[in-house]
Amino acid sequence: MDKKTKMLNELKLLGTNIIDYLRKGEPPKLQVPSRITSNIVYDPVARCYVLGDKYKLRSAGNIAHVKKIAQTMCVATFGKELAEKSQFATLREMYYYGEGWPCGKFVDQQESDMVAEDLEVMLGCKREDFGIYPEESGAGVFGDVLVREPDGNEIHAEKAGMGGYTIPPIVDDIEFVRCGAKRLIAVETLGYYHRLVQERAYKRFDALIVGLKGQASRATRRMIRRLHGELKLPVYVFTDGDPWGSFIAMVVISGSAKAAHVNKELATPNAIWIGVTPEDITKYKLPTDKFNDQDFKRIEELKKDPRYQGKFWQKQLELWEKMGAKSEQQGLARHGLSYVVEKYLPDKIREHEPNFKPKPA
Amino acid sequence: MDKKTKMLNELKLLGTNIIDYLRKGEPPKLQVPSRITSNIVYDPVARCYVLGDKYKLRSAGNIAHVKKIAQTMCVATFGKELAEKSQFATLREMYYYGEGWPCGKFVDQQESDMVAEDLEVMLGCKREDFGIYPEESGAGVFGDVLVREPDGNEIHAEKAGMGGYTIPPIVDDIEFVRCGAKRLIAVETLGYYHRLVQERAYKRFDALIVGLKGQASRATRRMIRRLHGELKLPVYVFTDGDPWGSFIAMVVISGSAKAAHVNKELATPNAIWIGVTPEDITKYKLPTDKFNDQDFKRIEELKKDPRYQGKFWQKQLELWEKMGAKSEQQGLARHGLSYVVEKYLPDKIREHEPNFKPKPA
Numbered sequence: 001m002d003k004k005t006k007m008l009n010e011l012k013l014l015g016t017n018i019i020d021y022l023r024k025g026e027p028p029k030l031q032v033p034s035r036i037t038s039n040i041v042y043d044p045v046a047r048c049y050v051l052g053d054k055y056k057l058r059s060a061g062n063i064a065h066v067k068k069i070a071q072t073m074c075v076a077t078f079g080k081e082l083a084e085k086s087q088f089a090t091l092r093e094m095y096y097y098g099e100g101w102p103c104g105k106f107v108d109q110q111e112s113d114m115v116a117e118d119l120e121v122m123l124g125c126k127r128e129d130f131g132i133y134p135e136e137s138g139a140g141v142f143g144d145v146l147v148r149e150p151d152g153n154e155i156h157a158e159k160a161g162m163g164g165y166t167i168p169p170i171v172d173d174i175e176f177v178r179c180g181a182k183r184l185i186a187v188e189t190l191g192y193y194h195r196l197v198q199e200r201a202y203k204r205f206d207a208l209i210v211g212l213k214g215q216a217s218r219a220t221r222r223m224i225r226r227l228h229g230e231l232k233l234p235v236y237v238f239t240d241g242d243p244w245g246s247f248i249a250m251v252v253i254s255g256s257a258k259a260a261h262v263n264k265e266l267a268t269p270n271a272i273w274i275g276v277t278p279e280d281i282t283k284y285k286l287p288t289d290k291f292n293d294q295d296f297k298r299i300e301e302l303k304k305d306p307r308y309q310g311k312f313w314q315k316q317l318e319l320w321e322k323m324g325a326k327s328e329q330q331g332l333a334r335h336g337l338s339y340v341v342e343k344y345l346p347d348k349i350r351e352h353e354p355n356f357k358p359k360p361a
Numbered sequence: 362m363d364k365k366t367k368m369l370n371e372l373k374l375l376g377t378n379i380i381d382y383l384r385k386g387e388p389p390k391l392q393v394p395s396r397i398t399s400n401i402v403y404d405p406v407a408r409c410y411v412l413g414d415k416y417k418l419r420s421a422g423n424i425a426h427v428k429k430i431a432q433t434m435c436v437a438t439f440g441k442e443l444a445e446k447s448q449f450a451t452l453r454e455m456y457y458y459g460e461g462w463p464c465g466k467f468v469d470q471q472e473s474d475m476v477a478e479d480l481e482v483m484l485g486c487k488r489e490d491f492g493i494y495p496e497e498s499g500a501g502v503f504g505d506v507l508v509r510e511p512d513g514n515e516i517h518a519e520k521a522g523m524g525g526y527t528i529p530p531i532v533d534d535i536e537f538v539r540c541g542a543k544r545l546i547a548v549e550t551l552g553y554y555h556r557l558v559q560e561r562a563y564k565r566f567d568a569l570i571v572g573l574k575g576q577a578s579r580a581t582r583r584m585i586r587r588l589h590g591e592l593k594l595p596v597y598v599f600t601d602g603d604p605w606g607s608f609i610a611m612v613v614i615s616g617s618a619k620a621a622h623v624n625k626e627l628a629t630p631n632a633i634w635i636g637v638t639p640e641d642i643t644k645y646k647l648p649t650d651k652f653n654d655q656d657f658k659r660i661e662e663l664k665k666d667p668r669y670q671g672k673f674w675q676k677q678l679e680l681w682e683k684m685g686a687k688s689e690q691q692g693l694a695r696h697g698l699s700y701v702v703e704k705y706l707p708d709k710i711r712e713h714e715p716n717f718k719p720k721p722a
Contacts, residue, residue, distance in 0.1 A: 087559065089698055090552035092691045099648050099695035135552040137498055137574060138524055147522075155522045162510055162531075163499055166524025169555065191451035191496040194530065198448065213498060287460050330453045334460040337450055 003172065004083055007130060010123040011080050018073065027061030030069060033121040033261065040260040042306035047269035048255040049307075051121065068115070070104035072122075075115045079130030086150065088131035088170055091116060121261045126172075128218070133169040139220040140164030142197045143208035144180035145227075149173070157208065162197060164211065171222045179231050182206040183353075185345070186224060186271075188214065188239040188248055192329050192340070199341040204358045205349065208233065216252055218259065221266040224252060228268045235268050236349065241276025241286065242326035243298040246316065249273040254307040274348040278319035281327045284344065287334055288325035295326060364533065365444055368491055371484040372441050379434065388422030391430060394482040394622065401621040403667035408630035409616040410668075412482065429476070431465035433483075436476045440491030447511065449492035449531055452477060482622045487533075489579070494530040500581040501525030503558045504569035505541035506588075510534070518569065523558060525572065532583045540592050543567040544714075546706070547585060547632075549575065549600040549609055553690050553701070560702040565719045566710065569594065577613050579620065582627040585613060589629045596629050597710065602637025602647065603687035604659040607677065610634040615668040635709040639680035642688045645705065648695055649686040656687060 021028040033039075034054040043050040058065040078094055081087075089097070095112040098105060106112040116127045127133070141157045142164035148154045150173045157165040168174070185207045187193045193211030196202070202209050208227065212220060228235045237252050239245030253271045255263030281288060291299075299321050302308045308317065320326070332340045341358075349356045382389040394400075395415040404411040419426040439455055442448075450458070456473040459466060467473040477488045488494070502518045503525035509515045511534045518526040529535070546568045548554045554572030557563070563570050569588065573581060589596050598613050600606030614632045616624030642649060652660075660682050663669045669678065681687070693701045702719075710717045 087698070088555075089694075090555070090691065092550075092552055092689075093556070093694040093698060096648060096689075096692050096694040097698065100697075135550060137551060140527060149523055151523075153520060153522070155520065159514060159516065160521040161508075161514070161516045161526050162512075162529045163527025165522050166501060166527055168523045170523075189453075189496060190498060191453055194449075194451070195454070287457060328453075328457075330451065331457050333450075333454040333457040336461075337448070337454060337458065 003125075003129060007123065007125050008080065008083055010125065011076055011083075011130070014076055014122065015073075021060075027059055028069060029060070030058040030072065030122065032056050032058060032118050035117065035121065035261065037257075040257050042254075046264055046267075047253075048263040048267035049257050049260040050263060051261045067104050071098075071106065071112075071115045072118060074098065074101045074104055075112070075119055075132075079119065079127075079132060082131030083129075086131075088128075088133060090135045091132060092135055094132055117261070126218075126222075126262050126265060128169065128172065128222075131170075134218070136217040136219070137213060138167035138169070138217065139186075139213060139223070140166055140193060140211040141208055141223070142193075142211075143202035144206075145208055145231075146177040146179070148175040148177050158202065162194075164193075164197065164209070167219050167223045169219055171219050171226065174223075176227075176231060179233075180206070181208045181233060183349070184208045184210060184224065184227055184233045184235045186210040186212050186216070186235065186237045186252060187329070188212050188245055189329060192238070195337065195340060199338055200361055201341050201345065204341060204361060205345065206359070212248065212252075215248055218262075218266060221252055221255075221268070224271070225266060225268045228270060234352070235271035236274045236352075237271055238274050238329060238345070238348075239276065240326070240328045241278070241281050241331075242328075243295060243302055243317070243320065245276065245329075246273065246313075247298075247302070250307050272352055274345075274351075276327055276329055276331075277316055278323050280344075281323070281325065284332065284335070286327040286331040288327050288331075291320075291324045291326060296321070296324075364486075364490060368484065368486050369441065369444060371486065372437055372444075372491070375437055375483065376434075382421075388420050389430060390421070391419040391433065391483065393417050393419060393479050396478065396482065396622065398618075401618050403615075407625055407628075409624040409628040410618050410621040411624060412622045428465050432459075432467070432473075432476045433479060435459065435462045435465055436473070436480055436493075440480065440488075440493060443492030444490075447492075449489075449494060451496045452493060453496055455493055478622070487579075487583075487623050487626060489530065489533065489583075492531070495579070497578040497580070498574060499528035499530070499578065500547075500574060500584070501527055501554060501572040502569055502584070503554075503572075504563035505567075506569055506592075507538040507540070509536040509538050519563065523555075525554075525558065525570070528578075528580050528584045530580055532580050532587065535584075537588075537592060540594075541567070542569045542594060544710070545569045545571060545585065545588055545594045545596045547571040547573055547577070547596065547598045547613060548690070549573050549598075549606055550690060553599070556698065556701060560699055561722055562702050562706065565702060565722060566706065567720070573609065573613075576609055579623075579627060582613055582616075582629070585632070586627060586629045589631065595713070596632035597635045597713075598632055599635050599690060599706070599709075600637065601687070601689045602639070602642050602692070603689075604656060604663055604678070604681065606637065606690075607634065607674075608659075608663070611668050633713055635706075635712075637688050637690055637692075638677055639684050641705075642684070642686065645693065645696070647688040647692040649688050649692075652681075652685045652687060657682070657685075
């Protein structure tokens with residue numbers, strides 16, 4: 001059974017469950033796994049945040065729950081229609097579309113977003129599976145991979161323009177037809193994505209270059225997970241040398257608390273952060289800025305974060321705190337524009353693949 | 362003489378001018394057109410902001426100017442090297458690259474950005490012409506146009522994936538090989554860019570769809586100007602129905618004050634704003650939010666803005682003020698997801714092309 005059929009069955013089950021209650025003359029009830037902070041737990045086996053086993057019960061017999069149950073039915077219907085037509089819509093469109101619904105009009109988009117998340121946890125699938133996605137700019141991918149989109153269009157990610165192939169919202173509907181790349185390098189800044197493409201890093205390193213543009217979107221995280229899981233590509237994440245950069249890598253690796261209910265489909269626990277680490281700042285003599293209060297505060301927060309509990313991460317945080325200074329990936333440019341591909345990245349990849357040899361430019 | 366040769370000649374002239382001074386035993390001088398507010402004027406013929414004729418003189422005989430002149434020479438050298446190698450770099454990379462320069466180290470990126478702008482005004486060309494560009498995400502283009510990038514790679518903007526062809530930083534180096542589209546629709550939000558692509562608006566309207574993602578980047582504005590100027594495509598800009606949305610359209614149309622010295626290459630004065638206008642909000646019964654203080658303040662500012670002095674624009678601002686309410690383009694979704702392509706856009710295009718008939722979906 002394919003994903004879509006499974007999801008449509010789940011939606012049907014949700015609906016028949018409500019109808020059953022009504023036929024029995026009872027107020028319909030919904031059991032919704034809880035997403036409160038105390039129910040978001042780090043799973044050391046899955047190596048990411050997941051939801052615990054608390055749930056809340058909503059009953060149409062309780063006047064305070066009636067509207068929410070009606071809204072859930074509306075969103076489920078919206079999702080079903082989208083899935084049946086193989087269409088997709090933004091969360092914002094859904095919010096406005098709700099203006100035309102017979103009941104349960106949303107007060108604001110926050111409310112409609114929450115109902116979409118409720119549906120995700122209830123059905124155990126991603127809202128993207130029923131065609132509802134946030135408005136966010138997809139990352140660019142450049143390198144030797146041929147993908148097929150649902151309309152049959154095949155795109156080679158070295159031939160879609162120097163901006164690369166843009167990861168679309170509906171990542172799960174993409175097929176990987178062929179891949180010659182042997183690893184994946186995700187880059188925090190767009191500037192360095194362009195640098196790597198321009199320096200032909202995809203050829204030199206047999207790599208797919210993914211431009212995260214800061215915090216990676218859900219679609220980007222899903223894409224990286226799929227490329228790692230299905231094509232067995234080692235994943236390297238290359239960020240700025242500050243606590244915030246390390247966190248961008250961490251969300252790719254272990255997922256976010258907010259997406260705890262879907263992290264198992266988004267996180268790539270085997271992904272490796274290749275700096276800029278505090279040690280790199282010293283080793284590569286990078287230009288630094290002093291930590292400000294927020295940087296120090298962030299370090300304290302991360303020290304307690306369950307995702308940062310390993311020896312490696314605790315050491316990084318301590319080093320940073322001691323150093324009290326940060327650097328940016330583009331700081332490598334002080335040694336020349338090509339330094340990042342001629343020196344830094346080969347060094348860093350070799351730490352994990354001892355026999356790695358870059359090809360000539 | 363091509364653009365690059367012209368620019369390299371200009372750079373050479375800049376250098377020989379300095380050498381001439383030195384040979385004569387005089388302190389080198391540079392004449393830099395001024396970019397202070399009082400020298401940014403609206404040109405009613407070019408229909409955009411341009412620089413007036415004030416300039417400032419920098420002399421190495423003045424100790425306060427020495428560092429700036431040295432920095433200008435460094436950036437000029439950087440630009441020359443990039444252009445000769447057909448490479449490009451971000452403003453941020455240039456700032457860090459400057460760490461290795463023999464003199465005139467930059468205090469911060471703002472300082473290095475300013476020197477790049479000084480060079481733009483002195484040479485009368487865009488910093489992109491010598492390969493220096495800001496870090497910004499290029500818009501997506503979807504539709505029937507075939508482009509050729511400098512490496513010879515040809516990309517059809519309907520076959521680069523559903524995210525579209527990403528406008529690269531080096532817009533001027535792109536060739537338009539073939540274009541079947543008859544008009545261009547630039548869309549403010551990414552959500553509605555995807556909506557238009559999904560609804561096959563590029564086929565229905567014979568249009569290139571450009572996703573601005575908010576305020577259009579310089580590369581995007583340059584691309585729109587080129588598509589309008591070279592391929593004679595009428596340009597429609599479709600934004601949210603608030604003063605901020607109108608301003609996104611206005612910057613595409615008449616340029617920004619900040620880019621006054623290069624607006625003649627970026628602005629598209631013939632571009633047409635197709636709403637959401639205050640009248641559309643009423644006509645299409647769109648969901649609204651009340652104006653807040655900032656919205657009212659913005660209206661007052663725009664009333665005085667030279668770009669808003671025409672009858673049409675003053676009327677829009679007055680209507681908004683009276684109404685005290687705004688709407689978003691995605692608000693059209695209240696009438697169904699396809700309403701924007703089935704009703705709104707055909708209506709709006711017909712206002713300017715009376716014989717316009719959309720094709721079937």
